[in-house]
Amino acid sequence: xxxxxxxxxxxxxxxxxxxxxxxxxxxxxxxxxxxxxxxxxxxxxxxxxxxxxxxxxxxxxxxxxxxxxxxxxxxxxxxxxxxxxxxxxxxxxxxxxxxxxxxxxxxxxxxxxxxxxxxxxxxxxxxxxxxxxxxxxxxxxxxxxxxxxxxxxxxxxxxxxxxxxxxxxxxxxxxxxxxxxxxxxxxxxxxxxxxxxxxxxxxxxxxxxxxxxxxxxxxxxxxxxxxxxxxxxxxxxxxxxxxxxxxxxxxxxxxxxxxxxxxxxxxxxx
Amino acid sequence: xxxxxxxxxxxxxxxxxxxxxxxxxxxxxxxxxxxxxxxxxxxxxxxxxxxxxxxxxxxxxxxxxxxxxxxxxxxxxxxxxxxxxxxxxxxxxxxxxxxxxxxxxxxxxxxxxxxxxxxxxxxxxxxxxxxxxxxxxxxxxxxxxxxxxxxxxxxxxxxxxxxxxxxxxxxxxxxxxxxxxxxxxxxxxxx
Numbered sequence: 001x002x003x004x005x006x007x008x009x010x011x012x013x014x015x016x017x018x019x020x021x022x023x024x025x026x027x028x029x030x031x032x033x034x035x036x037x038x039x040x041x042x043x044x045x046x047x048x049x050x051x052x053x054x055x056x057x058x059x060x061x062x063x064x065x066x067x068x069x070x071x072x073x074x075x076x077x078x079x080x081x082x083x084x085x086x087x088x089x090x091x092x093x094x095x096x097x098x099x100x101x102x103x104x105x106x107x108x109x110x111x112x113x114x115x116x117x118x119x120x121x122x123x124x125x126x127x128x129x130x131x132x133x134x135x136x137x138x139x140x141x142x143x144x145x146x147x148x149x150x151x152x153x154x155x156x157x158x159x160x161x162x163x164x165x166x167x168x169x170x171x172x173x174x175x176x177x178x179x180x181x182x183x184x185x186x187x188x189x190x191x192x193x194x195x196x197x198x199x200x201x202x203x204x205x206x207x208x209x210x211x212x213x214x215x216x217x218x219x220x221x222x223x224x225x226x227x228x229x230x231x232x233x234x235x236x237x238x239x240x241x242x243x244x245x246x247x248x249x250x251x252x253x254x255x256x257x258x259x260x261x262x263x264x265x266x267x268x269x270x
Numbered sequence: 271x272x273x274x275x276x277x278x279x280x281x282x283x284x285x286x287x288x289x290x291x292x293x294x295x296x297x298x299x300x301x302x303x304x305x306x307x308x309x310x311x312x313x314x315x316x317x318x319x320x321x322x323x324x325x326x327x328x329x330x331x332x333x334x335x336x337x338x339x340x341x342x343x344x345x346x347x348x349x350x351x352x353x354x355x356x357x358x359x360x361x362x363x364x365x366x367x368x369x370x371x372x373x374x375x376x377x378x379x380x381x382x383x384x385x386x387x388x389x390x391x392x393x394x395x396x397x398x399x400x401x402x403x404x405x406x407x408x409x410x411x412x413x414x415x416x417x418x419x420x421x422x423x424x425x426x427x428x429x430x431x432x433x434x435x436x437x438x439x440x441x442x443x444x445x446x447x448x449x450x451x452x453x454x455x456x457x458x459x460x461x
Contacts, residue, residue: 004406005437008417015418094418102417103410110407121363228358250411254365261359 003057004109006048007102011094013041018090021083030080038077042070052101057108062100069093108144110249115142121256125264130156134264146247147239150255154208154236157263161211164220164269166200173197177210180217187226188217208233220268229262289344296347303350334361338396342389346451355458356386357393364393371412372456377423379414380405385430385450388442398442398450405440 017037021029029035045067052063073089118138125131137152165173177195180188191213197203203211212233216226232255238245247255263269282301289297335343335350343353350360357364366386373379387400387408409415416423424431430446442450 002437004403005421008420012418012421098417103415106406106410106415109403224354224358248411250408257363257365258358261363 001047001051003048003051004102004106006044007097007105010041010045010048011097011102013037013044014090014094014097017041018087018094021086021090024083026083028080028082029076029086035077039074042074045070052105057112058101058104062096062104066093066096066101069096107248111142111144114249114252115139117253118256121260122264125260127160129159130264133159141249141252146249146252149252150236150239150247153256153259154233154240157232157259158204158208158211160263160269161208161215162200162203165211165214166203170197170200170202173203176214176218180214183217187223188213208236215269220266221262225262225266228258232258232262293344293347296349297344299349300344334359336361336393336396339389339392342392342398342447342451346448346455348451348454352455352458356454357390360393362394364390366390366408368457371414372453373414376414376416377419377426379412380409380416380420380423381427381430382453383408383412383414384424384440385442385446385453388440388446389450389454398447400440402437402439 017034020034049063049067052058053060069089069092073086073093076085076089115138118134118141122131122134122138125134133152133156137149137156140146140152141149168176174196177193180191181194183189183191191210193207193210195206195210197206209230212221212226212229215221215229216223221229235247235251235255239247282298285301286294286298335353343349353360356367358367359365368386371379371383371386373382384400384405387405388398391400392398406415406420409420421436424440430443430449432441432443434440
């Protein structure tokens with residue numbers, strides 16, 4: 001069963017019934033046709049509720065709550081009943097079905113397929129160090145821990161950037177940072193930091209923002225690539241600090257596309 | 271390279287003359303761009319590590335727009351520059367760049383989104399299609415999902431899609447591709 005489609009159909013019919021109830025000039029809903037439509041729509045709801053109750057996709061307590069409201073509505077439809085009561089129950093079912101069931105079902109179904117999507121993206125990566133971070137990140141995504149997934153995937157990016165930059169040699173790296181500081185070009189003139197590294201692990205203390213700027217300076221990235229990687233770092237920082245931001249699976253997928261293309265599979269950074 | 275360009279130039283002009291007059295400038299630019307891509311000697315770079323096999327859905331090998339999408343771009347006068355403002359990358363693995371979807375109201379935004387997703391899929395696989403699952407997920411993401419009117423909105427704009435059964439994937443029709451082209455250009459123009 002296409003649950004999203006079935007829920008949409010139920011909501012669509014309920015909205016139509018709601019409009020017709022609102023149009024009534026009487027204080028009660030007594031027409032057989034309208035009452036039958038309520039019962040018919042309830043019949044369409046039951047199999048969907050069955051599917052939602054057995055799955056872990058949405059909160060089963062919410063499904064039960066909507067089902068209970070349906071029971072009350074069908075009871076009303078057994079005889080002529082006050083319009084006011086219909087309106088309240090219809091509004092409740094429509095609102096909860098949309099916000100607590102349908103929207104959550106769509107987001108959860110994206111979570112259920114995100115693992116496969118992300119694994120395809122990282123499939124060409126062979127470095128076991130990177131894969132350790134990425135595997136953990138993808139497992140986080142599959143359990144709906146999207147922020148954790150973003151942060152862990154960035155660890156793979158940082159690992160690769162550190163590895164590439166330290167491969168230049170510490171003396172060269174220090175010299176390149178100094179050269180970048182002296183550069184008055186549009187992209188680099190705001191960079192004012194003095195970095196003097198003594199050992200490879202010192203590089204890990206440098207700000208990721210400065211390390212990726214150096215990647216741009218060394219032309220491992222072009223302007224557009226740098227802009228997108230900076231966006232990915234901003235997302236990582238938003239997820240790694242206490243903020244109210246909660247990215248969804250769509251955002252996570254776009255982030256993965258960027259980091260794989262720009263860094264993890266970028267031959268200039270290999 | 272200049273000699274080769276001189277030799278190929280007449281052929282390029284002949285090709286450009288076959289396109290409608292208003293599109294000739296764009297066509298010339300695109301063909302020339304392709305010619306340079308194909309004929310510029312790559313700069314020497316250190317040999318990359320041996321590539322792992324790419325699976326379906328794997329990220330883009332750099333290189334860009336699939337051949338199947340090129341006629342759509344030419345017909346709608348969409349240059350690589352315009353396309354890059356809407357999608358990144360402009361090949362397999364393409365993602366929609368727009369932070370908001372063009373259109374007034376949820377219904378118009380939903381239609382725009384569906385057309386853009388079909389183009390995104392075309393950049394991925396060459397086919398201008400989009401699943402309803404993906405459309406719903408992105409519509410929720412872009413806050414243009416209106417569940418009671420989802421089916422009705424698609425039905426009301428059915429000329430943009432090839433005939434389909436209820437619940438089936440969307441596939442762009444001719445008018446749909448034209449509309450998608452307009453939307454991409456409006457995104458690039460910052461409208």
